[in-house]
Amino acid sequence: MSELKxxxxxxxxxxxxIGGALGVALAKEGMDLVLAARGRSVLEETAAxxxxxxxxxxxxxxxxxxxxxxxxxxxATAIREFKKxxxxxxxxxxxxxxxxxxxxxxxISRLMYTNYFGAVMLTxxxxxxxxxxxxxxxxNITSGSTLVDPPPRNFIVYSSLKxxxxxxxxxxxxxxxxxGIKVT
Numbered sequence: 001m002s003e004l005k006x007x008x009x010x011x012x013x014x015x016x017x018i019g020g021a022l023g024v025a026l027a028k029e030g031m032d033l034v035l036a037a038r039g040r041s042v043l044e045e046t047a048a049x050x051x052x053x054x055x056x057x058x059x060x061x062x063x064x065x066x067x068x069x070x071x072x073x074x075x076a077t078a079i080r081e082f083k084k085x086x087x088x089x090x091x092x093x094x095x096x097x098x099x100x101x102x103x104x105x106x107x108i109s110r111l112m113y114t115n116y117f118g119a120v121m122l123t124x125x126x127x128x129x130x131x132x133x134x135x136x137x138x139x140n141i142t143s144g145s146t147l148v149d150p151p152p153r154n155f156i157v158y159s160s161l162k163x164x165x166x167x168x169x170x171x172x173x174x175x176x177x178x179x180g181i182k183v184t
Contacts, residue, residue, distance in 0.1 A: 005030030008082045012065055013092030015042045018141055022089055027054040034078040036063040065092045065118025075125040087137040088126050090119035097154040108157055116161045130181045137182040140169045
């Protein structure tokens with residue numbers, strides 16, 4: 001029997017990519033899920049399919065992680081529906097690859113709000129829930145581009161924000177490790 005069976009996780013970016021794969025893997029292990037992504041119809045199909053196939057409870061929540069009100073709704077819905085959340089997986093992410101002088105200005109804010117703000121804000125919205133329960137896990141998906149120095153060409157803004165998320169995660173690990181909360 002899986003140690004994850006009967007536990008609950010929030011997964012952002014859950015309609016495709018890494019987040020979608022995580023949803024499948026966790027459902028297969030018997031975890032109930034709150035799946036969050038922007039595309040409501042794809043998200044609802046994904047949730048229904050996982051629930052049917054793996055016999056777990058899956059709640060889809062349309063959420064744009066760049067919007068604080070969407071993140072507040074996601075956190076409140078997860079706690080209301082399941083009472084106890086065991087893990088938060090911040091997987092939502094976008095990419096934009098340009099030489100810096102050609103980087104579209106709108107892409108910089110989109111990268112910042114999706115790849116950094118969304119994870120930090122949702123973690124902040126969930127952290128007191130984990131502290132009250134004296135348990136929980138926060139998992140932030142970053143990037144292999146953070147492992148090379150200098151950052152890969154045409155990837156400076158993306159890599160810098162993922163490095164910031166790594167630094168946030170490391171600091172949060174040290175702040176919360178004595179409270180029973182894991183940060184990865």
